[in-house]
Amino acid sequence: xxxxxxxxxxxxxDPLECGGVGREISKIAEYTIECPYCGNPSFRVExxxxxxxxxxxxxxxxxxxxxxxxKRRDVGVLEEKGPKKLVLRVRGERELRYLLVKSARAxxxxxxxxxxxxxxxxxxxxxxxxxxxxxxxxxxxxVACSGEQSQQCKDILAWxxxxxxxxxxxxxxxxxxxxxxxxxxxxxxxxxxxxECRALTGYST
Ligand SMILES: [Zn+2]
Numbered sequence: 001x002x003x004x005x006x007x008x009x010x011x012x013x014d015p016l017e018c019g020g021v022g023r024e025i026s027k028i029a030e031y032t033i034e035c036p037y038c039g040n041p042s043f044r045v046e047x048x049x050x051x052x053x054x055x056x057x058x059x060x061x062x063x064x065x066x067x068x069x070x071k072r073r074d075v076g077v078l079e080e081k082g083p084k085k086l087v088l089r090v091r092g093e094r095e096l097r098y099l100l101v102k103s104a105r106a107x108x109x110x111x112x113x114x115x116x117x118x119x120x121x122x123x124x125x126x127x128x129x130x131x132x133x134x135x136x137x138x139x140x141x142x143v144a145c146s147g148e149q150s151q152q153c154k155d156i157l158a159w160x161x162x163x164x165x166x167x168x169x170x171x172x173x174x175x176x177x178x179x180x181x182x183x184x185x186x187x188x189x190x191x192x193x194x195x196e197c198r199a200l201t202g203y204s205t
Contacts, residue, residue, distance in 0.1 A: 024050060026049055028047050031045055032044050035070055038065060040067045042068075043063055044066065048062075055077050056078070057078040058076070058078065074103055075126060077182045085174070086190055087173050088185070090171065097130070099127065100182060101125070102125060105123070106176050106177065107197065108133055110170055111171055117136070134163050141160060142157070176193075177193070
């Protein structure tokens with residue numbers, strides 16, 4: 001599993017010193033807006049753009065509120081494509097290793113087993129793999145199922161175990177509402193946002 005990239009690790013550092021992250025990194029904006037949590041005009045955002053192999057230009061955004069301490073971080077690809085639905089059929093280990101960017105506002109679905117991740121105020125963006133997405137679901141299922149012995153819990157945990165091991169074919173769907181997400185690999189289908197994505201409730205501003 002690839003550890004989710006942690007953009008807060010850049011906080012307090014001169015971005016020009018972060019040579020290991022990307023070849024060229026530059027701060028493109030710094031501004032203060034209304035805090036999404038407490039509503040005060042005290043939410044400071046810094047945005048960086050840097051070049052990375054595979055993805056190209058990446059936008060990194062780190063924000064924090066000086067009054068309530070609320071923090072947000074996001075990451076996304078800078079492509080002129082706009083909102084879209086990404087669909088990938090995972091047939092085995094090859095697709096499990098595909099790299100992807102999931103921006104903070106993106107939703108993730110695995111329709112075969114009705115796994116659904118919808119963004120909240122606390123969601124953040126990260127770079128991971130398809131396998132990493134399964135681990136996210138696995139962690140959530142372990143928490144939700146702790147102390148519970150229902151058949152549904154057993155079934156979903158058993159399914160996730162097989163999926164992580166590349167023993168099951170399944171579909172990963174990313175509803176990319178802000179056009180910042182991307183899956184890198186062959187066989188990724190990009191279509192417009194449809195009813196399946198629009199029907200999901202979640203953080204939408
Ligand atoms: Zn605040």
